[in-house]
Amino acid sequence: MTRDLLWRGMLAGILGALLATLFARGFAEPQIDLAIGYEESHSAPAPQAAPEHAGMAHGEPKEEELVSRDTQKGAGLVTALALYGAAVGGIFSLVFAYGYGRMGHLGPRSFALLLAALTFVLVVVVPAIKYPQTPPAVGKHETVALRTAAYFGMIALSLGAAVVAARIRSVMARPGRGFDATLLGIVIYLGLVGLGQFLLPTINEVPADFPAVLLWKFRVASIGTQLVLWTTIGLAFGLWAERVLRRSKSR
Amino acid sequence: MAVSAAVFDDTFIPVEGAGAIPLEDIAPWAVLGTLLAVIFIYFVSTEQGAFSLFQGMYVHEFVHDGRHLLGFPCH
Numbered sequence: 001m002t003r004d005l006l007w008r009g010m011l012a013g014i015l016g017a018l019l020a021t022l023f024a025r026g027f028a029e030p031q032i033d034l035a036i037g038y039e040e041s042h043s044a045p046a047p048q049a050a051p052e053h054a055g056m057a058h059g060e061p062k063e064e065e066l067v068s069r070d071t072q073k074g075a076g077l078v079t080a081l082a083l084y085g086a087a088v089g090g091i092f093s094l095v096f097a098y099g100y101g102r103m104g105h106l107g108p109r110s111f112a113l114l115l116a117a118l119t120f121v122l123v124v125v126v127p128a129i130k131y132p133q134t135p136p137a138v139g140k141h142e143t144v145a146l147r148t149a150a151y152f153g154m155i156a157l158s159l160g161a162a163v164v165a166a167r168i169r170s171v172m173a174r175p176g177r178g179f180d181a182t183l184l185g186i187v188i189y190l191g192l193v194g195l196g197q198f199l200l201p202t203i204n205e206v207p208a209d210f211p212a213v214l215l216w217k218f219r220v221a222s223i224g225t226q227l228v229l230w231t232t233i234g235l236a237f238g239l240w241a242e243r244v245l246r247r248s249k250s251r
Numbered sequence: 252m253a254v255s256a257a258v259f260d261d262t263f264i265p266v267e268g269a270g271a272i273p274l275e276d277i278a279p280w281a282v283l284g285t286l287l288a289v290i291f292i293y294f295v296s297t298e299q300g301a302f303s304l305f306q307g308m309y310v311h312e313f314v315h316d317g318r319h320l321l322g323f324p325c326h
Contacts, residue, residue, distance in 0.1 A: 001266070001272055001276060002272060002276050002277045002279075002280040002281075003280055005280075006280045006283070006284050009284075010284075010287075024316075024320055028316075028320055029316065032316055032319065032320075066307075066308055066309055066312045067309065067312035067313050067315070071313070072312065072313070072315050072316050073316060075313075076312075076313045076314055076315060076316060076317065077316045077317050077320075079313065079314065079317070080295045080313075080314035080316070080317020080318060080321070081317050081320075081321075083291040083292075083294060083295050083314075084291065084292060084295045084317065084321055086287070086288075086291055087287065087288035087289075087291035087292045087295075088288070088292075090284040090287060090288050091284060091285065091288050093284070094277065094280065094281050094284050094285070097272050097276075097277050097280075098271075098272070098274075098277055100266070100271060100272065101263070101265070101266055101269075101270050101271030101272070102270075102271045105263040106259065106263060107259065107260075107261030107262050107263050107264070108261065108263075108264060109259075109261045110259030110260075110261055113259070114259075124322070127322070128322060131322070132322070133319065133320065133321075133322040134319065134322075134324070134325075135319060136315075136319060136325070136326075139324060139325065139326060141326050143324075144300050144301050144324050144325075144326060145301040145302075147301075147324035148296070148297055148300060148301035148323065148324045149301070151322065151323065151324060221320075222319075222320045222321075222322065225320050225321075226321070242261070242264070245264040245266065246264060248266075248267050249264060249265070249267055
């Protein structure tokens with residue numbers, strides 16, 4: 001049965017990625033174009049001021065464009081989102097397979113949607129509070145390894161804290177007092193995440209004159225793209241999982 | 252955890268023969284799914300950014316917009 005769920009989860013992720021691509025084309029790409037425009041307008045004078053450093057500067061010379069903007073916005077964007085969607089959709093279906101009937105007795109569609117909503121908060125929203133999404137022109141090339149490690153660390157921290165909180169919740173739960181145990185779990189989660197965010201390095205590489213409105217719009221569009229992806233996964237996978245469970249029951 | 256709400260009223264469908272899907276059934280697919288996910292996410296998020304398996308910047312530039320949008324550090 002897990003096999004059937006796994007490939008449906010990956011498919012739901014790809015479907016979500018296609019819809020997320022449409023959303024991103026409409027709302028995020030205009031911001032990325034503006035950010036690249038900002039980047040070019042700020043890096044243009046540099047080669048004249050310091051010609052010997054031109055090759056080492058962050059932006060390579062404009063003329064040798066490895067991948068055109070049209071490809072980045074089209075095939076590149078849809079490929080990146082589809083790979084990500086298939087990956088997270090697959091993992092999502094595995095968590096569903098484990099949790100269905102173990103974490104409460106919700107129907108498959110309810111459980112899938114709640115699990116997707118929870119994942120969206122744990123993997124997208126909470127890490128973004130510490131390390132928000134950044135458009136092109138924000139971020140120094142030298143620190144990319146540190147920032148990558150810190151970002152993955154933040155996601156791991158959020159998921160780990162959620163697992164710890166869920167464990168404590170189930171240990172502390174008493175009949176009729178599940179509500180209190182849930183509140184305790186949430187407080188523990190917030191405490192662990194808050195402590196972790198305090199300890200993780202602060203990263204601020206937004207140029208001083210980067211347009212604030214552009215940054216805001218990019219981040220809203222970025223979170224919106226993820227919301228489309230996770231909503232689709234939750235709804236589509238729930239429907240398909242229901243069918244898988246029905247079929248295996250009638251067999 | 253008996254959550255029952257008027258909005259989410261689809262009923263629990265018991266898994267055949269057990270209360271939940273047995274772990275022996277999940278384990279092999281969990282390995283496969285996790286492996287695929289790690290490879291996919293690596294290429295979207297990290298290749299030719301923090302690490303490089305291949306020379307050049309083609310992968311980086313190809314997934315560029317997606318990498319920014321998904322919140323991964325790009326450059």
